[in-house]
Amino acid sequence: MKGVVKLISALTTFVLAFIALGTGPVSANGTGSMIGLAGPPVAYLCEDADYQGYCLGLYEGTRINKLDEKFFNDKASSIKILDNRYNVTVYEHSNLTGRSTTYLFSDRDMSDENIGNDEASSLVVSANQEELNGVYLYDHYGMSGDWIKVTSNANTIPLNDKISSIRIVGPYDITIFEHANFTGRSLNFSGNANPEGTTILDLVPYGFNDITSSILITKR
Template sequence: MGIAICAGIALSLSTACSIADAPDDPVESLDSQSSEIIGGEIAEASPWAVQVFDVRGNTGDFYQCTGTLVAPRWVLTAQHCIADEGETSAVRIGSNTYREGQRIEVDAIEVPSAEVDIALLHLTEDAGGAVVQLAPAGPAVDGTDATVYGWGSEGTPLVMAPSLKKAVIHIDGRRSDDELLATGVTGSGWSGDSGGPWFVDGLQVAVFSASSGQDGTNLHASLAGVDVARHRAWIDATIASGPTDHAEDEVVLYDLSDFSGVSQGFGIGRHNLPDMAIIGNDRASAIKVPAGLRVTVFTHHNFEGEARVFTSDADLVAAGFSDVISSFVVSRASDPQEDVVALYEHADFSGDALLYGVGSRYLIGGAWDKRISSVRVPDGFKLTLYDLFFIYSPASRVITADANLDSYDFDDQTSSFTVERP
């Protein structure tokens, strides 16, 4: 069954939830109305507590999540709390009062994997608050009580509590290799507290990720939190090394179109979905391409589907190709293009081109219907053109080399096609 990993403010315009596979357990679903403290009590002074905000241009700071200060310039929170397209992040530290405390902007974001709901935010200056102590790698906390903290409302979505709250929860066991499963005792969670800490004996053992069965009144809802001990080595290494500094000769994919947010660098080679562990599938919104390199990106894994070619830095939102990349090839710009079939609107390989890897495309009624006049087909590819709907078409042509289609009596006749690499 699935677990919903959901943004801190469930009703905000930037919020989204994704479903990740996990073993069956008593939780039917962990929904987007997750992670404010329902019940509980007002917390003691907590100088390590962090309020995480999205910064939305002229709109200002929009509260998103809770976090903890783990080093003078690092905040630990949930990955789904980071800024979305068109936003940046900022934090407030050192006050239990909502929207008060030292305000510091975030200049870098680090994650261990796109699939794990944990993130480190790097701050532009040192924070004045105390840092939390993190659970060391190894010890199990199953069957123990923990304390969860957050700026939770008393049941009204989008209305945060005026002061930091806390509640006792019971850690029942594991949701998955990365997550702990808990049940509220004196209180539980709803939207707004994602990214906040679970403490056992003064050590932070988890980062609050989501909850289930919460309608704004349930003190005993089920909770999921990312296991800090499991990711302690990554946390320590990231803090020690600082924000990722990509090599000048690397192609870099970013999750925000202004070349910020989560990023991952790649060298020359073929990069399939498993290689994109940090940036993740269908997430790239900008690409940095060093001089002399060419990047051929595909909408599907295994270098399949529609393709685009980039030889310089590009805002993928502006290019109409954001959040779709699932595999890509980095090569020298001077190397022959051997990864895609190119279909051109005019003869002699001129005009606009539709690039495609292995796969099929239905064109009827679209911009490319009955528009293709020439094709480039690299060695090893087979292109089959149809004048209607694939194999049900009255006429088709098989092309295995570069060609002007008038020589096949098929100029401006294509309404669907299939690309194969036998």
């Protein structure tokens, strides 16, 4: 009888842990949901890079003050945004304190963000307060690191000589210039209808890494 009780106790612990954690690895179409919550998740927080390992389903209005209560403290390595009407802000410490990073789009590797890898201890899911359409300029490869959003021309940019990747969301074209005041060598990129935007992962193959100083923006 003791053996049966121990077995039931172990199974109960496993089931509760599974429910608290959410689904397993995220699927490409974002299927799966957590018991007791209506509707599909709007994002997943995953323990390994490239959205692998166990993933915690996040829902509209989710606020988790202590990720250790979800067996997920200091485990997050990637984040998958399934519904671009929402963003997720993750924090270094419990109760939404410490270093933080807000994710508008999926990120396959959180290690080069301000929050870092295996550092998240709390989070909140919020509705985006402004439309995502625009051009995003990042100072690291793969749309990561510090970034700025631009929707108009700039004869100099805040991240001067630091741009390494670009995301274009919506009907925008961008021309990047080597020097200020739209001079020097230039490159042009165009957006498309993909919700995640047109992505230029790496400006190195274009010979344009860390040299952009000014930009021209055209909305089609």
